[in-house]
Amino acid sequence: xxxxxxxxxxxxxxxxxxxxxxxxxxxxxxxxxxxxxxxxxxxxxxxxxxxxxxxxxxxxxxxxxxxxxxxxxxxxxxxxxxxxxxxxxxxxxxxxxxxxxxxxxxxxxxxxxxxxxxxxxxxxxxxxxxxxxxxxxxxxxxxxxxxxxxxxxxxxxxxxxxxxxxxxxxxxxxxxxxxxxxxxxxxxxxxxxxxxxxxxxxxxxxxxxxxxxxxxxxxxxxxxxxxxxxxxxxxxxxxxxxxxxxxxxxxxxxxxxxxxxxxxxxxxxxxxxxxxxxxxxxxxxxxxxxxxxxxxxxxxxxxxxxxxxxxxxxxxxxxxxxxxxxxxxxxxxxxxxxxxxxxxxxxxxxxxxxxxxxxxxxxxxxxxxxxxxxxxxxxxxxxxxxxxxxxxxxxxxxxxxxxxxxxxxxxxxxxxxxxxxxxxxxxxxxxxxxxxxxxxxxxxxxxxxxxxxxxxxxxxxxxxxxxxxxxxxxxxxxxxxxxxxxxxxxxxxxxxxxxxxxxxxxxxxxxxxxxxxxxxxxxxxxxxxxxxxxxxxxxxxxxxxxxxxxxxxxxxxxxxxxxxxxxxxxxxxxxxxxxxxxxxxx
Numbered sequence: 001x002x003x004x005x006x007x008x009x010x011x012x013x014x015x016x017x018x019x020x021x022x023x024x025x026x027x028x029x030x031x032x033x034x035x036x037x038x039x040x041x042x043x044x045x046x047x048x049x050x051x052x053x054x055x056x057x058x059x060x061x062x063x064x065x066x067x068x069x070x071x072x073x074x075x076x077x078x079x080x081x082x083x084x085x086x087x088x089x090x091x092x093x094x095x096x097x098x099x100x101x102x103x104x105x106x107x108x109x110x111x112x113x114x115x116x117x118x119x120x121x122x123x124x125x126x127x128x129x130x131x132x133x134x135x136x137x138x139x140x141x142x143x144x145x146x147x148x149x150x151x152x153x154x155x156x157x158x159x160x161x162x163x164x165x166x167x168x169x170x171x172x173x174x175x176x177x178x179x180x181x182x183x184x185x186x187x188x189x190x191x192x193x194x195x196x197x198x199x200x201x202x203x204x205x206x207x208x209x210x211x212x213x214x215x216x217x218x219x220x221x222x223x224x225x226x227x228x229x230x231x232x233x234x235x236x237x238x239x240x241x242x243x244x245x246x247x248x249x250x251x252x253x254x255x256x257x258x259x260x261x262x263x264x265x266x267x268x269x270x271x272x273x274x275x276x277x278x279x280x281x282x283x284x285x286x287x288x289x290x291x292x293x294x295x296x297x298x299x300x301x302x303x304x305x306x307x308x309x310x311x312x313x314x315x316x317x318x319x320x321x322x323x324x325x326x327x328x329x330x331x332x333x334x335x336x337x338x339x340x341x342x343x344x345x346x347x348x349x350x351x352x353x354x355x356x357x358x359x360x361x362x363x364x365x366x367x368x369x370x371x372x373x374x375x376x377x378x379x380x381x382x383x384x385x386x387x388x389x390x391x392x393x394x395x396x397x398x399x400x401x402x403x404x405x406x407x408x409x410x411x412x413x414x415x416x417x418x419x420x421x422x423x424x425x426x427x428x429x430x431x432x433x434x435x436x437x438x439x440x441x442x443x444x445x446x447x448x449x450x451x452x453x454x455x456x457x458x459x460x461x462x463x464x465x466x467x468x469x470x471x472x473x474x475x476x477x478x479x480x481x482x483x484x485x486x487x488x489x490x491x492x493x494x495x496x497x498x499x500x501x502x503x504x505x506x507x508x509x510x511x512x513x514x515x516x517x518x519x520x521x522x523x524x525x526x527x528x529x530x531x532x533x534x535x536x537x538x539x540x541x542x543x544x545x546x547x548x549x550x551x552x553x554x555x556x557x558x559x560x561x562x563x564x565x566x567x568x569x570x571x572x573x574x575x576x577x578x579x580x581x582x583x584x585x586x
Contacts, residue, residue, distance in 0.1 A: 011294055015287030023280030027273050034269035038243045042262045045191065046247060049260060053154075056173065057138035061156040063100045064171040068158035072096075076107070077160040077167035086115045093118040100171070104143050104153055108168040115167075120146045131168040133157045133252060140251045140258065141172065142197065150197045151176065152249075152258050175249075175258060176207065188265040190242065194218050195258050210234065214244055214261055221246035221259045232263065241266045309340055316344055384409045433476035433556050437580065440471035440512040444505040447484050451492075459498030466505045471512040472580045475557050483553040486546045487516040487573050494520030494571065502566075510579055511559075517572035528563050 067073060073096070076089055086109065093116035097105035105118040108128045117123045133139060134157040141155040155172030175193065192208030201219055203211035211218075213232045220228035228246045242263040249258040308325050315323040323344055325337045384406045391402035448464050455462050491501055499519035506513050554561045559577040566572035 011291030012288050015291050016284050019280050019284045019287055023276055023283075027276050030272050030276065031269060034266070034272075035243065038264040041186065041189065041264055042243075042245045045189065045262050046245075046260070049191070057154050057156075060102070060154045060171065060173050061138045061158075063102055064156040064158045064169055067096060067100050067102075067105075067171060068160050068169045073107075073160055073167070073169065074162070077163050080109065080115075080167060081163040081165050086113075087124075089116050090121060090124050092116045094121070097171070101173075102171040103151075103174040104155070104170075104172040106170040108170055110165040110167070119143065122146060128168075128170060130155065130157055130170050131159075134159050134168060138172075140175070140249055142251070142257055143172070150195075152195045152197070188267070190261075190263040190265075192261045192263070193258055194246075194261065196222055196256050208261070214246070214263075217244050217246040218259050218261065221248045222256050225250065225254070225256055231266070238270045239267045241270070305334075305337060309337065312340065312344075316347070322348065380409060381413050384413075433479050433553075435474045435476055435557070437472060438475055438477055440473050440475075440514055440577065441466045441505045443475075443477070443480050443484060444503050444514060446481060447488060448503055450485075451488055455492070455501060458492060458495070460492065460495055461498075461500045463500060463502040464504070465502065467507055469507065471505060471507060473512050473557075473577045474580055475577060479553050480557070483550040483575075484514065484516065486550050490546065491516055491518035491520070491571075494518050499570070502572075507579075508576060511576040512579055514575045514577070515572055517566040518570040519566065520570045522565060522569055523563065523571050 076092065080086055080089075089107065093105045093107050097103070097118035103119070106123075106128055107115040107117075108131050109115055112127045112129070112131055114123050114126045114128050130141060136157070138154045138156040141153060142150050143153055143155075144150050151174050153172040153174045155170060158169050160167040160169065176195070190208060192206060192214070194207070194211070194214075195205040197205050201211075201215055205211075206214070206218075208214070213234050217228045217230050217232065220230075225248050227248070230244060232242050232244045234240045234242065242265050244261055244263045247260040247262070248256040249260060251257045305325075312323045312325045324341050387402060388406045391399045391406075394402065444464060444466055448462060452462055488501070488503075495501070495518055501519075502515070502517040504513070504515045504517070551561055554575055554577075557577055559575055561573065561575050564572050564574065
């Protein structure tokens with residue numbers, strides 16, 4: 001991902017995050033405000049309903065009190081107390097209920113038997129347990145009807161006083177949809193009543209239009225006996241949802257007989273939230289357009305110059321020390337471009353000075369090493385010539401003997417000089433590899449066959465570990481053989497008292513791995529770091545060019561060489577050369 005794309009993404013995410021966060025915060029705040037208003041309105045409606053409920057209860061109790069004090073009912077109580085047959089009063093309750101505007105009315109004797117019932121005359125003689133609440137305030141009670149249904153009503157129980165066997169009056173007024181018809185309700189609010197007349201949920205007991213959406217809150221209030229609230233969706237649209245509160249109405253025994261439902265419309269809140277959401281979408285769209293424009297402007301001012309600097313840095317890394325970038329501004333980016341140009345100029349100058357210093361150092365080191373190497377055979381040559389000069393004065397026989405020994409010495413030292421000069425010559429002009437396809441395992445097998453006899457003479461055990469699968473590489477067989485031979489000779493020098501030499505060829509990823517390991521004294525970490533430096537040697541004799549030549553051969557084959565500690569505490573040289581398949585793929 002480019003810097004321009006990152007800037008665009010960062011600005012866009014920032015704008016969307018800020019607008020989304022602000023919209024979410026405002027939406028939550030609006031929802032909380034509406035919920036608080038709904039709670040206040042619900043509390044006000046419930047308090048008002050409670051007042052209406054108390055007023056209706058008071059009216060019901062007052063009507064029953066007036067009936068209990070009426071002369072007609074006292075006369076009936078007197079006659080019953082004096083042994084009059086109660087059967088002749090079976091129809092009295094109906095007229096009294098109509099006169100005192102009571103929906104339910106029963107006259108009950110002192111033993112709890114119903115004498116007369118306005119709502120169900122056939123209950124004559126049945127027991128009425130409600131007389132236990134005589135004298136108390138009005139209460140909710142479920143009343144059975146002759147058609148098999150039931151109703152909920154506010155009931156009051158009063159006794160006709162002044163007689164040995166009192167007569168009880170149980171009167172009440174029904175609580176149904178008509179009760180809430182005249183209840184003042186503000187716009188957007190619904191008030192409904194669910195009469196809990198059955199063990200299960202029955203929509204016919206609901207006074208509102210649709211009972212099923214309110215089923216969950218009603219069941220929760222019915223089963224727990226506590227207020228329940230929740231969001232009720234009347235349709236699939238959020239605008240038609242309401243915040244419903246279900247308030248249980250209980251009888252004297254604590255049983256829930258009815259549930260009052262107060263539902264406040266959420267249309268206003270939803271519309272406000274939709275409006276906020278629309279504003280947020282618009283703001284986010286405008287913000288993204290501004291972010292695009294800002295990112296393009298910043299890209300023109302910042303990212304393009306930085307991309308140019310990055311390309312220029314890559315060119316410098318590739319070796320183009322003359323790379324320069326154009327300075328188009330005088331701000332921090334322009335200062336950075338100027339510093340880059342100044343840095344490249346200094347790097348080019350320092351590189352030239354460094355190359356000159358390295359050339360001088362290399363020639364000095366070459367002269368020193370060459371002088372040192374040539375000095376060793378020149379001293380015995382000088383002594384041999386001086387011996388031959390002194391031998392001129394000796395008899396012929398002795399002179400011939402001295403001459404023969406001196407000639408042999410001269411030939412040996414001259415051969416040594418040729419070897420030294422040849423090594424320097426080889427290092428100065430390494431031939432270019434003539435590559436061909438070959439199997440790296442063949443190089444190890446050829447090496448083992450060549451040095452097997454010599455290794456046995458030096459009491460060195462030869463081990464070869466070669467993979468069974470081919471290791472195809474592109475290499476110069478002769479140069480690779482010379483490099484491996486140099487490593488084998490060094491290993492033989494490291495084991496003068498005998499040991500083990502291990503030659504291995506294996507696959508390591510996409511490379512052929514050739515290794516030469518000995519069980520000699522090994523190398524120190526410092527020696528491992530400097531081992532491939534030209535003219536550096538750990539031997540008392542040698543030019544220090546052998547491993548440098550090996551490294552040069554390996555580098556010409558696009559490979560690497562390293563040295564590490566072997567398994568037998570010796571040294572292990574590892575050469576990795578790319579396999580042909582991997583090379584073609586790359």
